[in-house]
Amino acid sequence: MASSSVAATAAEPGPHAAGEKVAAAAVFWHEGMLAHDAGRGVFGRGLDPGFLDVLDHHPENADRVRNMVSILRRGPIARFLSWHSGRPAHAAELLSFHSAEYIEELVQADSAGANNNKICECTFLNPGSWDAALLAAGTTLSAMKHILDGHAKIAYALVRPPGHHAQPDRADGYCFLNNAGLAVKLALDSGRRRVAVVDIDVHYGNGTAEGFYHTDSVLTISLHMKHGSWGPSHPQSGLVDETGEGRGLGYNLNIPLPNGSGDAGYEYAMNELVVPAIEKFRPELMVFVVGQDSSAFDPNGRQCLTMDGYRKIGQIMRGMADQHSNGQILIVQEGGYHITYSAYCLHATLEGVLNLQAPLLDDPLGFYPDDEKYTMQAVDIIKKCWKESIPFLKDI
Numbered sequence: 260m261a262s263s264s265v266a267a268t269a270a271e272p273g274p275h276a277a278g279e280k281v282a283a284a285a286v287f288w289h290e291g292m293l294a295h296d297a298g299r300g301v302f303g304r305g306l307d308p309g310f311l312d313v314l315d316h317h318p319e320n321a322d323r324v325r326n327m328v329s330i331l332r333r334g335p336i337a338r339f340l341s342w343h344s345g346r347p348a349h350a351a352e353l354l355s356f357h358s359a360e361y362i363e364e365l366v367q368a369d370s371a372g373a374n375n376n377k378i379c380e381c382t383f384l385n386p387g388s389w390d391a392a393l394l395a396a397g398t399t400l401s402a403m404k405h406i407l408d409g410h411a412k413i414a415y416a417l418v419r420p421p422g423h424h425a426q427p428d429r430a431d432g433y434c435f436l437n438n439a440g441l442a443v444k445l446a447l448d449s450g451r452r453r454v455a456v457v458d459i460d461v462h463y464g465n466g467t468a469e470g471f472y473h474t475d476s477v478l479t480i481s482l483h484m485k486h487g488s489w490g491p492s493h494p495q496s497g498l499v500d501e502t503g504e505g506r507g508l509g510y511n512l513n514i515p516l517p518n519g520s521g522d523a524g525y526e527y528a529m530n531e532l533v534v535p536a537i538e539k540f541r542p543e544l545m546v547f548v549v550g551q552d553s554s555a556f557d558p559n560g561r562q563c564l565t566m567d568g569y570r571k572i573g574q575i576m577r578g579m580a581d582q583h584s585n586g587q588i589l590i591v592q593e594g595g596y597h598i599t600y601s602a603y604c605l606h607a608t609l610e611g612v613l614n615l616q617a618p619l620l621d622d623p624l625g626f627y628p629d630d631e632k633y634t635m636q637a638v639d640i641i642k643k644c645w646k647e648s649i650p651f652l653k654d655i
């Protein structure tokens with residue numbers, strides 16, 4: 260479906276004809292996604308132990324995304340963005356990535372109308388949740404279509420609930436539908452032959468990896484903290500040896516980074532591992548899966564990225580897209596649970612992707628100690644593994 264621009268106010272950075280107004284990035288959003296409420300409890304578990312007066316909102320709550328919307332609408336980056344309305348996905352569209360049985364299970368769970376229906380650990384379906392999940396999937400598809408139709412080179416799907424843990428036949432880690440995976444399928448079905456997904460959420464993008472584990476048309480790369488499997492919904496380890504199967508062998512690249520990897524460590528991992536792998540793969544389109552839970556202040560992660568780190572990763576992504584994919588990048592929102600800092604880090608990421616030269620926004624939380632030496636050692640070991648075991652990367 261064609262998107263409708265609701266507030267195109269931007270001027271593209273760099274020279275342009277006098278009076279010409281061109282949006283630099285198209286943001287896709289629908290406020291119906293705020294209706295998903297995963298409840299309260301001890302952090303994400305939905306439990307009331309009975310001895311706490313104040314229970315947390317579930318970490319994946321609407322407020323985190325309200326701040327992302329407002330910083331993009333009213334922060335200094337606002338003039339570089341245009342806003343477009345998202346829409347719900349149709350059930351048939353979901354079958355490009357998910358099994359019919361799994362979708363039917365979710366439809367049944369929604370129509371049963373249960374409150375706090377625990378689909379898997381820490382993942383709750385409430386009235387309004389399924390509609391929000393359909394909006395997240397459809398909004399991401401609209402953002403991808405916007406690029407495929409040539410309306411913009413950079414589009415950002417600002418969506419929740421997140422999607423990158425959702426596997427073809429199961430929910431996991433706050434995720435029901437794999438928004439990025441569905442968008443990749445749309446790109447493939449529209450004739451793109453090679454799509455690369457780079458996921459910097461602090462958790463392993465296991466659902467996306469699983470969905471494309473047997474194909475060499477999609478290169479999935481995930482940088483994440485070393486958290487391993489976390490139960491029946493998340494059997495994947497996220498370690499270096501999960502590299503794909505069959506034709507997909509070598510086309511899932513995991514980059515598990517030591518806890519505390521910060522700006523310099525992530526930049527090193529991007530330049531030493533991601534850039535050369537993308538260079539070899541030569542994607543026709545890039546999908547940048549972002550989570551601000553890799554930040555120094557996130558309650559759900561143990562990495563130490565700051566706004567500078569996110570800005571730099573955004574710049575590197577833009578450089579790769581300019582070189583290989585005619586500048587085309589779909590950005591898809593995943594985690595990020597610090598209510599304030601996630602919004603700031605998102606702002607910095609988009610500054611990087613838009614190649615804005617000077618930081619537009621200062622870091623409000625300032626200095627955090629960063630020790631990159633363990634990350635660099637880990638990256639060097641991963642590179643050695645890839646050269647030995649991934650055929651298309653033997654000479655990186």
Ligand SMILES: [Zn+2]
Pocket residue numbers: 460461462550552593594595
């Ligand atoms: Zn995450």
